Amino acid sequence: MIQTQHLCKRYGSHQAVRDLNLFIRRGTVFGLVGENGAGKTTTLSMLATLTTPSAGRAYVNGFEVMQDPAGVRHSIGYMPDSFGVYDDISCTEYLLFYAECYRVPRTVAEARADAYLEWVGLADRRNTYVNHLSRGMQQRLEIARCLMHDPPVLILDEPTSGLDPRSRLEVRQVLRRLRELGKTMIVSSHILQELSEVADEIGVMRRGELVAVASVDVLRHHSSAHRWLRLCGEADDEAWRGALKGDPRVVEVRPVDGGMEVLYAGTVAQQAELLERVIRAGIPVTQFVEQATDIEELFLRLTDGSAWDREGAS
Amino acid sequence: MIHNPLLLKEFRQRMRTVRAPVVVFGYLAAMALFTFFLLYENVQGQLTLLLPQRSEQVFLTLSLVQMTVSVFLTPAYAAGSISGERERRTLAVLLTTPLSPLGILAGKIVSSTALLVLLVVVTLPLYSLVFLFGGAVPAEVVEVFVFQIFTILLVAALSVGWSTLVLRSGWSTVLSYATVAGMLVFTGVAGYGLQLVAQRYPLDQFLAGWSGILFSLNPLWVVAWLEGAVTGPPHPWAWFCAVYGAVCLLLMTASVWRLRPQILRFLPRRPEADERDYQ
Numbered sequence: 001m002i003q004t005q006h007l008c009k010r011y012g013s014h015q016a017v018r019d020l021n022l023f024i025r026r027g028t029v030f031g032l033v034g035e036n037g038a039g040k041t042t043t044l045s046m047l048a049t050l051t052t053p054s055a056g057r058a059y060v061n062g063f064e065v066m067q068d069p070a071g072v073r074h075s076i077g078y079m080p081d082s083f084g085v086y087d088d089i090s091c092t093e094y095l096l097f098y099a100e101c102y103r104v105p106r107t108v109a110e111a112r113a114d115a116y117l118e119w120v121g122l123a124d125r126r127n128t129y130v131n132h133l134s135r136g137m138q139q140r141l142e143i144a145r146c147l148m149h150d151p152p153v154l155i156l157d158e159p160t161s162g163l164d165p166r167s168r169l170e171v172r173q174v175l176r177r178l179r180e181l182g183k184t185m186i187v188s189s190h191i192l193q194e195l196s197e198v199a200d201e202i203g204v205m206r207r208g209e210l211v212a213v214a215s216v217d218v219l220r221h222h223s224s225a226h227r228w229l230r231l232c233g234e235a236d237d238e239a240w241r242g243a244l245k246g247d248p249r250v251v252e253v254r255p256v257d258g259g260m261e262v263l264y265a266g267t268v269a270q271q272a273e274l275l276e277r278v279i280r281a282g283i284p285v286t287q288f289v290e291q292a293t294d295i296e297e298l299f300l301r302l303t304d305g306s307a308w309d310r311e312g313a314s
Numbered sequence: 315m316i317h318n319p320l321l322l323k324e325f326r327q328r329m330r331t332v333r334a335p336v337v338v339f340g341y342l343a344a345m346a347l348f349t350f351f352l353l354y355e356n357v358q359g360q361l362t363l364l365l366p367q368r369s370e371q372v373f374l375t376l377s378l379v380q381m382t383v384s385v386f387l388t389p390a391y392a393a394g395s396i397s398g399e400r401e402r403r404t405l406a407v408l409l410t411t412p413l414s415p416l417g418i419l420a421g422k423i424v425s426s427t428a429l430l431v432l433l434v435v436v437t438l439p440l441y442s443l444v445f446l447f448g449g450a451v452p453a454e455v456v457e458v459f460v461f462q463i464f465t466i467l468l469v470a471a472l473s474v475g476w477s478t479l480v481l482r483s484g485w486s487t488v489l490s491y492a493t494v495a496g497m498l499v500f501t502g503v504a505g506y507g508l509q510l511v512a513q514r515y516p517l518d519q520f521l522a523g524w525s526g527i528l529f530s531l532n533p534l535w536v537v538a539w540l541e542g543a544v545t546g547p548p549h550p551w552a553w554f555c556a557v558y559g560a561v562c563l564l565l566m567t568a569s570v571w572r573l574r575p576q577i578l579r580f581l582p583r584r585p586e587a588d589e590r591d592y593q
Binding site: 045048049050052066069070073074076078079080082083084085086087088089093097098100101102103145 | 319320322323326327330331402403404406407408409410411412413574575576
């Protein structure tokens with residue numbers, strides 16, 4: 001559905017994107033992650049026909065971005081990272097305007113506008129002027145706008161950037177619902193954790209290059225192999241370490257308030273053995289909880305820490 | 315054109331604000347006051363002796379003032395059309411729609427001139443007052459009216475062209491007003507200068523010819539010619555249309571490339587587009 005072959009973009013002497021080879025299958029949600037200046041926006045702009053590549057080829061829905069840009073435009077819904085809205089038109093008029101640009105018949109467009117406004121939680125704002133909406137609402141309206149001509153491909157550049165935590169959550173919910181529509185999506189973000197919630201595959205860009213691609217399932221599989229466990233109970237540090245020392249699957253131990261956190265490389269059944277071992281050592285365990293694995297940390301481990309600039313993620 | 319979604323949206327946006335009726339009312343009131351002042355000056359408080367020549371002057375003055383005002387107002391509406399989309403950060407999305415670049419440019423030109431055309435239309439009843447006192451024939455009024463509309467569209471096209479090429483409203487406004495100043499001031503002053511020199515050397519047809527061409531490029535002079543107030547080369551409006559039409563064509567071609575750089579994909583060393591231009 002989306003393919004790039006040795007795609008490059010130069011701005012003078014600066015190589016913004018170099019030798020990018022991507023293959024995204026139909027129906028896949030692909031997350032593109034990287035720090036600011038990694039080349040994500042330039043890549044998405046080339047796919048959206050806004051930027052002409054310096055070299056290489058890019059295909060969207062079978063159309064080459066330079067040879068058949070009109071075909072590409074009909075196939076995509078593009079949401080830039082920094083977008084504005086028109087003044088003095090209502091949400092419905094805004095969606096109908098873009099539908100008319102794609103020559104969607106009026107009756108179909110009106111039905112879709114109603115449906116998608118409902119879908120993104122803006123049904124009660126259909127007559128509100130777009131410039132009177134909050135930023136989070138505008139982001140959701142933009143997603144609805146991308147869907148008005150029913151494109152098979154969505155290109156979303158940092159859809160949650162510049163939002164407060166609540167609005168981020170709302171937009172993420174909309175993105176999760178987008179998956180249900182079966183669209184092929186390429187979504188960029190500089191927050192890996194966020195992308196892992198919506199993407200099937202994740203690619204990491206650094207200094208214009210795609211340095212790693214991993215399936216979120218693979219990441220989750222790895223995360224199931226290494227998990228943090230939190231054990232609480234009244235015992236001193238020495239007693240905890242003594243009890244945990246005998247299990248070869250204990251990778252790392254760190255004291256926390258009221259107990260220990262253990263990085264454990266074992267199955268759920270083996271966790272029971274660990275618990276039994278601790279109880280046998282005479283520690284009255286009051287809590288035994290598996291912690292959510294930090295996917296960024298895992299990605300760092302899988303890519304030897306080279307792929308992801310932690311400062312960029314913060 | 316009527317199915318241009320951008321045009322319909324712009325009409326809706328521009329005409330639903332309180333600004334539009336206020337501008338129309340203010341302009342009409344100002345022109346009405348000016349017309350009554352001219353007519354009062356014409357009749358000098360008495361209605362027994364009316365000079366058609368004086369009415370002709372009223373008609374000419376009204377036309378020239380209206381032409382000057384509308385030509386200077388047009389860049390205010392058109393010079394920020396495309397660059398304004400970029401500054402409002404709506405251009406990138408607009409360019410990823412299948413709207414053709416010509417459709418975008420045409421929508422912007424027509425929508426930015428709509429209010430000005432309306433201003434010209436609403437002043438037509440004022441012109442009709444001049445008929446009461448003689449001195450103008452309907453054909454002249456129609457000719458001047460059509461030429462005014464054409465000039466407004468032309469200046470709007472030039473301003474939209476600059477707006478697309480430089481993609482900065484400040485620069486676009488400067489370039490648009492420089493163009494208008496060139497049309498009104500440069501052609502007039504240079505044409506008059508050459509005419510003076512040509513009068514001193516009556517055998518030099520070259521200077522006289524250029525003087526006529528420069529005058530033909532001045533919209534105020536063409537209006538005066540249409541009303542028979544000045545004499546010069548035949549059909550100066552043809553020169554006006556040809557020269558400015560060619561300039562518009564050049565600007566529009568460059569603007570189309572600016573909006574859709576892929577049209578030059580067949581060139582081996584094509585200029586590249588940068589998304590930062592549009593955001």
